[in-house]
Amino acid sequence: AVLSIGSELTSGRTQDSNAAFLASEVRRLGGRVDEIRSLPDDLPAMARALRELARGRSLLLVTGGLGPTEDDRTRQALARASGRPLRLHRPSLEAIQARFRRAGRAMTANNRLQALFPAGALPLPNAQGTAPGIRMRLASCRVLAFPGVPSEMRAMWEPCRGGVARELGRPPLLLRRLHVFGLAESEVDRRMRRLMAPGRDPEAGLTVSDAVITVSLTSSSPARIAGDEKALRRLLGRAVFGVDGEGLAAAVVARLRRRRRTLALAESATGGLISHLVTEVPGASKVLWEGRAVYTVAAKRRLGVPAPLLKRHGPVSEAVTRELASRIRRVSGATYGLAVTGLAGPSGGTRKTPVGTCFLALAGPRGLQAARRIFLLGERALVKRRAALAALDFLRLSVGG
Amino acid sequence: AVLSIGSELTSGRTQDSNAAFLASEVRRLGGRVDEIRSLPDDLPAMARALRELARGRSLLLVTGGLGPTEDDRTRQALARASGRPLRLHRPSLEAIQARFRRAGRAMTANNRLQALFPAGALPLPNAQGTAPGIRMRLASCRVLAFPGVPSEMRAMWEPCRGGVARELGRPPLLLRRLHVFGLAESEVDRRMRRLMAPGRDPEAGLTVSDAVITVSLTSSSPARIAGDEKALRRLLGRAVFGVDGEGLAAAVVARLRRRRRTLALAESATGGLISHLVTEVPGASKVLWEGRAVYTVAAKRRLGVPAPLLKRHGPVSEAVTRELASRIRRVSGATYGLAVTGLAGPSGGTRKTPVGTCFLALAGPRGLQAARRIFLLGERALVKRRAALAALDFLRLSVGG
Numbered sequence: 102a103v104l105s106i107g108s109e110l111t112s113g114r115t116q117d118s119n120a121a122f123l124a125s126e127v128r129r130l131g132g133r134v135d136e137i138r139s140l141p142d143d144l145p146a147m148a149r150a151l152r153e154l155a156r157g158r159s160l161l162l163v164t165g166g167l168g169p170t171e172d173d174r175t176r177q178a179l180a181r182a183s184g185r186p187l188r189l190h191r192p193s194l195e196a197i198q199a200r201f202r203r204a205g206r207a208m209t210a211n212n213r214l215q216a217l218f219p220a221g222a223l224p225l226p227n228a229q230g231t232a233p234g235i236r237m238r239l240a241s242c243r244v245l246a247f248p249g250v251p252s253e254m255r256a257m258w259e260p261c262r263g264g265v266a267r268e269l270g271r272p273p274l275l276l277r278r279l280h281v282f283g284l285a286e287s288e289v290d291r292r293m294r295r296l297m298a299p300g301r302d303p304e305a306g307l308t309v310s311d312a313v314i315t316v317s318l319t320s321s322s323p324a325r326i327a328g329d330e331k332a333l334r335r336l337l338g339r340a341v342f343g344v345d346g347e348g349l350a351a352a353v354v355a356r357l358r359r360r361r362r363t364l365a366l367a368e369s370a371t372g373g374l375i376s377h378l379v380t381e382v383p384g385a386s387k388v389l390w391e392g393r394a395v396y397t398v399a400a401k402r403r404l405g406v407p408a409p410l411l412k413r414h415g416p417v418s419e420a421v422t423r424e425l426a427s428r429i430r431r432v433s434g435a436t437y438g439l440a441v442t443g444l445a446g447p448s449g450g451t452r453k454t455p456v457g458t459c460f461l462a463l464a465g466p467r468g469l470q471a472a473r474r475i476f477l478l479g480e481r482a483l484v485k486r487r488a489a490l491a492a493l494d495f496l497r498l499s500v501g502g
Numbered sequence: 503a504v505l506s507i508g509s510e511l512t513s514g515r516t517q518d519s520n521a522a523f524l525a526s527e528v529r530r531l532g533g534r535v536d537e538i539r540s541l542p543d544d545l546p547a548m549a550r551a552l553r554e555l556a557r558g559r560s561l562l563l564v565t566g567g568l569g570p571t572e573d574d575r576t577r578q579a580l581a582r583a584s585g586r587p588l589r590l591h592r593p594s595l596e597a598i599q600a601r602f603r604r605a606g607r608a609m610t611a612n613n614r615l616q617a618l619f620p621a622g623a624l625p626l627p628n629a630q631g632t633a634p635g636i637r638m639r640l641a642s643c644r645v646l647a648f649p650g651v652p653s654e655m656r657a658m659w660e661p662c663r664g665g666v667a668r669e670l671g672r673p674p675l676l677l678r679r680l681h682v683f684g685l686a687e688s689e690v691d692r693r694m695r696r697l698m699a700p701g702r703d704p705e706a707g708l709t710v711s712d713a714v715i716t717v718s719l720t721s722s723s724p725a726r727i728a729g730d731e732k733a734l735r736r737l738l739g740r741a742v743f744g745v746d747g748e749g750l751a752a753a754v755v756a757r758l759r760r761r762r763r764t765l766a767l768a769e770s771a772t773g774g775l776i777s778h779l780v781t782e783v784p785g786a787s788k789v790l791w792e793g794r795a796v797y798t799v800a801a802k803r804r805l806g807v808p809a810p811l812l813k814r815h816g817p818v819s820e821a822v823t824r825e826l827a828s829r830i831r832r833v834s835g836a837t838y839g840l841a842v843t844g845l846a847g848p849s850g851g852t853r854k855t856p857v858g859t860c861f862l863a864l865a866g867p868r869g870l871q872a873a874r875r876i877f878l879l880g881e882r883a884l885v886k887r888r889a890a891l892a893a894l895d896f897l898r899l900s901v902g903g
Contacts (some may be wrong), residue, residue, distance in 0.1 A: 111525055122514065136539035139539075172697065252884060373774035396787050396790050400791060433804070
């Protein structure tokens with residue numbers, strides 16, 4: 102079972118993403134979560150639920166309630182549910198103190214609470230925050246308690262996977278994800294229908310996020326997964342850009358590095374988002390020569406776009422976008438210059454150039470390589486995001502293998 | 503309580519957005535959800551949980567398990583929990599048949615199941631799908647069961663609000679959120695402890711996301727909320743940057759616009775993220791004169807940072823950051839030049855400049871206004887994000903009112 106603690110969850114202020122993450126992890130390890138529960142920061146209710154959920158189960162995963170504040174009560178609830186007193190764990194206290202020293206801040210008295218553990222429990226180290234997790238047993242059930250901050254919880258879960266797998270004693274399921282860009286969901290669904298028959302091994306699933314379609318294959322057999330991956334790559338062709346944790350920007354950076362190519366960006370509509378996505382990838386400094394957010398006409402002029410061109414075609418136009426791509430390439434000395442202009446809205450649209458119109462242009466070693474007009478639907482942030490992904494994909498397909 | 507039914511939830515394939523929606527609705531009507539539970543499509547477990555959750559509560563909201571397939575078992579579970587048989591509800595059957603006729607499709611036999619209701623229950627009409635909801639009582643608890651499709655559930659919830667409000671018999675609650683940057687969670691907690699006493703009105707809560715701390719005040723009295731907001735602003739001072747839906751970038755853009763100031767960015771460590779955050783705000787083009795991602799030494803040189811300075815201090819240094827801020831301000835003609843350098847990792851750290859070291863510098867109308875060294879913990883993406891927020895906040899505090 103998974104138990105999520107926090108009044109922000111039961112009041113609906115925050116959506117619980119931790120429980121879904123942990124449930125899918127347990128599934129990948131061959132286990133099965135048969136209940137997810139969220140409770141407010143109410144000590145008696147928490148202690149009762151811990152006892153209830155531990156009964157007859159081999160594993161109980163808890164998130165939240167380990168912070169330094171008044172209403173963080175998971176450690177007390179675990180103490181109460183197990184009937185054991187809370188004890189100070191000196192190495193944990195020292196780790197918390199060291200953390201505050203490094204950050205040059207004073208530790209408050211309530212951070213000391215985070216070094217208390219039910220007798221017999223062990224800490225789960227937390228490299229990213231002050232709250233260590235808790236590892237203990239309630240009767241015959243193994244309990245792992247993590248902080249509620251998703252990034253901390255995920256990092257702390259990683260080293261627990263091996264122990265949990267042994268506890269569950271089942272062959273782990275393997276998961277392979279293929280990421281697809283540039284095809285509609287219904288088209289991907291149509292092409293891979295045969296692989297999605299109910300009861301088939303691997304089990305195939307399809308999710309969409311921000312126009313990126315992800316196909317998941319789950320099986321305990323590596324050979325079956327490899328077979329279906331091969332079939333999928335045949336069915337979907339160049340639209341498959343990456344696997345597992347690889348995003349579109351990472352795929353582009355990897356290709357550019359492989360071919361020893363470099364990149365410069367002139368972003369109008371996307372306002373720095375492509376540059377942000379590229380610099381999320383470790384090693385991006387080997388590839389990204391320069392990025393410019395040229396949101397205003399003056400910034401475009403400074404990059405060298407002639408005033409008459411801007412006047413004749415308007416800042417959101419193929420001609421200006423081509424010029425931006427060539428100019429940023431020349432100025433930076435990068436192999437490729439990629440430019441995006443567009444109208445993300447909400448205002449500023451005209452009949453000729455409605456909100457959602459975007460232009461992409463790429464200048465490369467053989468001069469201007471390509472330009473494209475796309476039309477995107479959705480609100481401002483979505484148009485911006487999709488334009489950035491479309492530009493990255495445009496680059497990916499132009500750079501090749 | 504809220505009960506969500508579906509194996510896709512407990513396997514982690516789907517995140518439960520319905521429960522958070524319903525919990526926040528109940529809260530707005532003056533009620534309080536004290537448990538959220540998710541179960542797989544397992545009939546005995548569902549019937550047991552329905553009985554358990556109805557006990558001692560005035561309202562139980564159920565979502566999911568009302569579809570036409572084999573594993574949709576919510577109606578059977580409600581029948582079993584109430585000890586009443588399932589009966590065919592003819593008007594519901596006719597509505598389902600009419601729906602299929604209108605769509606020009608053949609009705610399958612299992613759609614007939616959707617017209618079965620526990621004796622004494624009433625249907626909740628569903629204008630968007632084939633599955634009607636169920637309204638009934640389990641002992642003294644009112645139960646409302648909705649389909650799991652979020653859009654259908656939300657549309658069907660709407661007409662139930664009045665009845666639920668009467669059932670709860672309480673005045674609706676107002677919510678005010680204050681966003682805080684630059685203080686540790688434990689420090690905010692310490693300062694506002696008095697306002698967080700259990701049972702106090704307004705009820706105060708604290709959540710953290712990406713180093714932004716949000717204080718929520720909930721009360722049925724606008725005057726009490728206003729009073730506590732005033733007290734909080736006194737306790738937290740300038741660390742409060744925005745309210746309700748306003749993010750840090752929006753707060754900065756609003757201030758700059760109010761004072762008719764403009765901004766240019768030279769981003770090394772944050773690689774375009776600040777520019778991206780600023781251009782998420784509608785009207786950012788009035789403020790952001792230019793953004794440059796100057797990730798490489800060559801890009802810093804092109805902006806005019808002298809080679810000897812780079813060589814003497816290294817690219818991640820206060821001296822270079824100050825120079826970047828002054829240069830981008832001069833080149834762009836903006837009121838402010840904001841620059842960030844730093845080491846986001848994972849590699850590249852030295853003893854003098856460990857991973858996580860960031861420098862911020864701001865050049866303004868009176869020359870270099872401020873520079874600051876900060877130290878951030880966490881993985882690459884987190885360091886980058888926190889550096890961007892710290893830079894925006896640095897700018898906010900420097901711009902003033």
